[in-house]
Amino acid sequence: MAFTMFGLYLYPWSRHSVSSSEWKYLVFIGLSCLIRPTAAIFWFPLCLEHWCHTSLRYWPRLLGSYVMVGTVSLLFLIIADFTFYKEWIFSPYNFLLFNWTRNIGAMYGTHPWHWYFTHGIFVVMTVHLIPFIQGLKLPRVRPLIITIFCFIAVFSFLSHKEFRFLLPVLPLAMCISGAGLQQYHSRSVSIVIAAIILLVNVPLALYTGIYHQRGTLDVMNFLGQEIKSANDTVDILFLMPCHSTPFYSHIHRNVSMRFLTCEPNFEETSSYEDEADIFFRNPTTWLEENIKQDVTSSTFSSQPSHLVLFDSLLSQISSFLKAHDYILCFQTFHTHFPETRTVIHY
Numbered sequence: 001m002a003f004t005m006f007g008l009y010l011y012p013w014s015r016h017s018v019s020s021s022e023w024k025y026l027v028f029i030g031l032s033c034l035i036r037p038t039a040a041i042f043w044f045p046l047c048l049e050h051w052c053h054t055s056l057r058y059w060p061r062l063l064g065s066y067v068m069v070g071t072v073s074l075l076f077l078i079i080a081d082f083t084f085y086k087e088w089i090f091s092p093y094n095f096l097l098f099n100w101t102r103n104i105g106a107m108y109g110t111h112p113w114h115w116y117f118t119h120g121i122f123v124v125m126t127v128h129l130i131p132f133i134q135g136l137k138l139p140r141v142r143p144l145i146i147t148i149f150c151f152i153a154v155f156s157f158l159s160h161k162e163f164r165f166l167l168p169v170l171p172l173a174m175c176i177s178g179a180g181l182q183q184y185h186s187r188s189v190s191i192v193i194a195a196i197i198l199l200v201n202v203p204l205a206l207y208t209g210i211y212h213q214r215g216t217l218d219v220m221n222f223l224g225q226e227i228k229s230a231n232d233t234v235d236i237l238f239l240m241p242c243h244s245t246p247f248y249s250h251i252h253r254n255v256s257m258r259f260l261t262c263e264p265n266f267e268e269t270s271s272y273e274d275e276a277d278i279f280f281r282n283p284t285t286w287l288e289e290n291i292k293q294d295v296t297s298s299t300f301s302s303q304p305s306h307l308v309l310f311d312s313l314l315s316q317i318s319s320f321l322k323a324h325d326y327i328l329c330f331q332t333f334h335t336h337f338p339e340t341r342t343v344i345h346y
Helices: 002-010 023-035 039-052 056-085 091-101 104-108 115-135 139-155 163-182 187-210 215-229 275-281 283-296 311-323
Strands: 235-239 256-259 306-310 330-333 342-345
Touching (some): 002 023, 002 163, 023 056, 039 163, 115 163, 163 187, 215 306, 215 330, 275 283, 306 311
Parallel strands (some): 235 256, 235 306
């Protein structure tokens, strides 16, 4: 997102020729595509717009900029991949094969093709849709509209959809909203709309940033302090849906931690279940079998010293906790809109 923003800032919005600094925005296109190849979907309409509005006599120079930046970016990518993987690979190909050709994301939920247009954009934009719709009729934002539409259209072909996948086009949508807000000739109307935007977004930002689903962060802060003051070995097992909490990014200590995995069905076996599904089907049985296995395989040096779980699981494994002498040492609020409401740490 940051590289895309820099590229948009340097993009030649009003120039139809090639200047000596034109290659700068191409650098950020290359960097954003190195990080996530799907950034090319975002930039393709804008690059095509640039070519179409550039005089033919400047095309060789523009092509040279593309070749230079593209070659350097690809060389950097290939060398970086070889350095870390110790073999020659082309990671964008693997990325596309994994995410698009094999449609692995469908394992994590699917939506109809129109979901981004009928649901996603409304949730992401919220009240900004009011000036956004007003701005759609302005000729000067047409390249932005085309870019947004093409991006959403391509992503609509994927069965797995998420709100976060729309974030790359959000800056362009905000530009259209800003242009639309300027079109209200009545100052009082503009003030009212701006006030509505603030009254909706500021409370939402404060609530979601400070209170909503905060338990998974609070428990990591507690564990960090617990590890600092611990005299014995600390081993942590997270009995939660996979990736519910941060991991070493919050702990910064050399301790053993393990969470329930939710790996895709790489082998394409029938009736596949990931580890999290297996655990929640029979938590106590899984714990009895796998804790011993984790100790044997040296994942943990002994029985985990700490278990982290949502309170909805507590009644199902209470007998296991008592039998293995676990006690409650931390409890915190998580959300007002629960799948589960409280994170409990043993």
